Amino acid sequence: MMKVVFLLVPQLHLLDLAGPAQVFSTARDFGLDYALHYVAEQDDVPSAQGATIRRTSPLPELEPADLVVVPGWRSHGFPGNGRLSPVARAWLAGHHAAGGTCASVCSGADALGQAGLLDGRRCTTHHLLQERLASQYPRARVLKDVLFVIDDRVVTSAGIASGIDLALHLVATRHGPGLAAQVAREMVVYARRNGDEPQDSAMLRHRAHLSDVVHRVQDVIDARFTDRLPLRELASAAGVSERTLTRAFGDATGLTPLRYQQLLRVERAEHLIGHGATVEAAARAAGFEDARMLRRLRAR
Template sequence: MPVFDSFLTTIQHAGVLKTREQRVLFLVLPQVNLLDLAGPAQVFDAAARLGMPYRLIFCAHRPEVCSAQGLSFAHLQPLEPIQPDDLVIVPGLKLGSEKSRRGFWDPSIIHWLRQAYDGGSPIASVCTGAFALGEAGLLDGRRCTTHWASLAALQEHYPRARVLDSALFVQDRRVTTSAGIASGIDMALSLLEQRHGPLFTAQVARYLVVYVRRNGSQSQDSIYLQYRTHLDPAVHQAQDYLINHITGSISLQTLADTVHLSVRSLTRSFKEATGLTPVQYHQRLQLELATTFLHDPGLSIEEVAHKCGFEDARHFRRLWQRTFGVPPSVSRSIHNIS
């Protein structure tokens, strides 16, 4: 993936990506929902395939577990000790009736989750996996969510939790909870973005052929996923070239030669396919890269501008303000980037 190689090189230089191996431990509970487990697992597996040193571990309090859909899992790892850098994910499960839930939670599971959190590990749940976190006392005083059909039950069973509806996922300190089923993918991408920035996360999402959906005031789209729904192969090729040379100074003639079109034909086709000119698209790529560099409080606005390919920091500031309505320094403050 030559385009991705350039992504990785660019943001590694910024210190955004972590290179030390990180474990992602999935707690596989009885009656686990397949997509709740498979969705986030696929996200971190894709991240590993694209260069991040993730190791996925599937563990349970017994070696064999049957899913809610009837597929059985065997040779699961035991509930081994958790390290502070580990990420623990609890997929959702079929809880059944109130009567059937009595004595449902094995004490070893609850103890393991409490130990993981007390040891400093971030913990996330998908769908009804939030109930396991509630049993471990990890939702007390925290904002959280679950599947829409289980919101009332979650609040009833764990009255000290602050249960939110209409949320894809909610993060409160080191505990993240997500809504039903497919939202586990959104949550996993969000966790990935916190670790590695939007540039890498957008590449993972594109690899998985999904869109990045975010919560709250965050931007709902990424430039690396926008403007790619057209079917013009030459424009796709031009977009890939621009992405691969985000920080470079590229002439329209060079870009046109790359895709074997005239400057006029390329400009017309690009505008028809994306609604932007090649120059506008390139500038938006640079601004998106700038949001990643702004996470580093050690970089000044001038240094951010230079790293994104702007020869003049004043041009960067003007372009940022015209696009977002405020200077980059204010954006950094508003979104708590620094």
């Protein structure tokens, strides 16, 4: 079981904590192996919004597969609030050195900087704090106008709600974009993966709608995109007529169900080709009868 450990700092912002926690909690509701922990160096941690959060434990021992997330806090440019003890700094640095992943939301990037994890790495934070972060940690490369950045298992995100985008991306990386899209749908948020580099996924790109009928059909296609899926079978799964499905799918995604399935197949084939597979082998693995259709679709 993978631990997701939230390091609570006094004056933390509740949404910085609750957004990513909701993503991993929802993923757990779908049967995934996440255990959430809320740790701190004191029993009760006051939030910037007035509520007090009680830790579940002191700083625990971690495995390399575990994730540490540091929510942001009311910082006013980092002075005062958010200063970690030498023990906490060593705990963060030790987890990363052992192969673990450390993430932050908003001003939580300062905690990673205190642990020496930003040196020589790309990172980001809230737009009002970017200059301060660059000044405080001159060896870091602070990127602007991005939602999140991943550099050698150090993951930083921008302000407040961007922690949801970061967490969805981490779920997609571990379990696939289809599952991340289901989590986003359950949370009624857009399934985005726009970090610092292009990370376009057809599964997520065409999930930014609220049509339950279309989502149900996409769930079927996402799970079985290598199979032959007649329109009548998809319509039956959604409980609508073929004509209604075609119209609803086009309105929600701009595509037909077949075109959506083809995009998923091409993405899978491109991934396999990028990892050394031949076009012919990739085409078969992605569900094409032969490579000719794959070549035509790639050429588009």
